[in-house]
Amino acid sequence: MSIPFATETTTIRLAAGQTHALVLHGAACIRVHQGLVWLTVEQGGADVWLSAGRSFDIQGRGLAVLEAAHGAAEFDLQMQPGWGRxxxxxxxxxxxxxxxxxxxxxxxxxxxxxxxxxxxxxxxxxxxx
Known part of the structure; x- marks a missing residue:
């Protein structure tokens, strides 16, 4: 049995006003490349606005909702290493x-x-x- 120890990064593109919901099973990092992203995190009740070049670390589990505000947005979602690391x-x-x-x-x-x-x-x- 093989266990992946590398972090996984996914690039997500959203049209203006489009939302994307994520169920997180651990820590993650959001890095915005283009546009303005509104991030709402269920646990901790964080509402964060991220512009291009900004990042935000989400700790823990739960639901995270991202929305592209004022035009299209592109960002990376990088799952942080968990117990394996x-x-x-x-x-x-x-x-x-x-x-x-x-x-x-x-x-x-x-x-x-x-x-x-x-x-x-x-x-x-x-x-x-």
Whole structure:
């Protein structure tokens, strides 16, 4: 079984007055590239206006509604790493270098690439699973 550890980014385009509802299952970041976006978040009751070049971090879960105001809007929705990223940081420990990719080069996994858990854990820990 493979677990994706990379964050996922989706670009969303809305026409003037069009809305987009999202059910969030964790933290996310909204980055506006064009236009003006009105963001309403269910938990915490946040109402935020974001213009081009601005971003907003949404913490937690719940419903988020985005609306393009005063013309079309384009923004990125980036889901923030959840428990998988925190587990990876914990396994590495303080001051340890990142785990190398299984490919021939020593570069970390790229966005969208999956990493097998068996490659992330020390060999002694595998016996416990």
């Amino acid at each position: 925190r587990l990876l940081r914990w396994l590495r420990g303080p001051g340890r270098p990142p785990v190398a990719s299984s490919t021939s080069s020593a570069t970390p996994p790229s966005c969208g690439e999956t990493v097998r858990v068996s490659r992330l854990l020390p060999h002694g820990l595998i016996r416990w699973f």
